[in-house]
Amino acid sequence: MKVLIVDDDKLVCSSLKIILDSDKDITVTGTGYNGKEGVKLYEELRPDVLLMDIRMDEMTGLEAGEIILSKYHNAKILYLTTFLDDDYIIKALNIGAKGYMLKQDFDSIVPSLHAIYKGQNVYGNEIITKLPNLLHQSNPAANYSSYGITEKEYEIICKIADGLSNKEISELLFLSEGTVRNYISLILEKLNLRDRTQIAIFYYKNK
Template sequence: MKLLIIDDDKIVCTSLKTILSSDSEINVVEMGYSGKDAIALYEATKPDVLLMDIRMEFMSGLEAGEHILSKHSDAKILYLTTFLDDEYIIKALNIGAKGYMLKQDFEGIISAVKAVNLGHNIYGTEIVNKLPKLLSQQEEHFSYETFGITEKEYEIILKIADGLSNKEIAEALFLSEGTIRNYISLILEKLSLRDRTQIAIFYYKNRHY
């Protein structure tokens, strides 16, 4: 797996390279220190995953990510930052980033990068905990009818987005866990998703922010 690292702190870049290169499956092809570097180096190296900071001088990681994704919709971008700002999280979701983690969670960075490379969406616990609150402040504008989602299935999607387990959803809706699992399988099939996490992320991304 080819990995591109972008962070305006050269020490952070070097440290991340050392940590990630310790895994034989990860090849750090290049490092950059600005949003402009990210755009140029992405074109030059065509990495499998771009690991990037958000706040950088002249051009932010979010601006760079939006530019890259506008040209390469399949780009897999994982943001690694110290900032938990609502606007940053929302922007990352809206532009199609694959993940958002805090630098304090660096212990899990290797597994996170690998998961993103496999197509999974990775969001740190602090980010996931903030999403329902952000969600409640926004207006719904996306119709699930296009995908054939029923009212009951949509209700289950809401419960998943709120972080409820299958057992908790079953209790809330007075259904069996087996029935909930069947509903979730149908939802995954209709939305062409792989797992419960992707259902939640799909829901967040299709809100009006």
């Protein structure tokens, strides 16, 4: 299993590398120190699992994860952080992360990577106790998480439901029209729909 580590604390990166290198089935293919490096290294190295912090300079781990998952929707990301913020956990769920753990759970890191590599989702005990309440909060985008729809894709679904064209969506969300078209193709695939009209109907049925 190839693992990429991204954390803005170089000591944490070194410690994680030592822990992971002790497992004969894990190879650390690279380390990065902010979200931008994480995106760049993911594209270069295409690891099996990305182990990433959340709060980092230049670009957060959540922003980096959203970019990666919008392009590689089968990417496996495990967030390892010191923060138990509800907003972070919801965002991680919405963008399609495979796991969320606290850094103090050192003994669980290697087993969690193996579980995610095999296709499972993994959450630390503290996160599991929060999930029932978080999933029942008023958050329309969360209704789409079971379909693998990211927050950005949900934004685009809303704009389509409002009757906006690709050009208008691209201008509002500061994306190219080509990127909007790519997002729409992914949305159609994930929701098993044929066209924009069906996306709008799906939206109003699932509000």
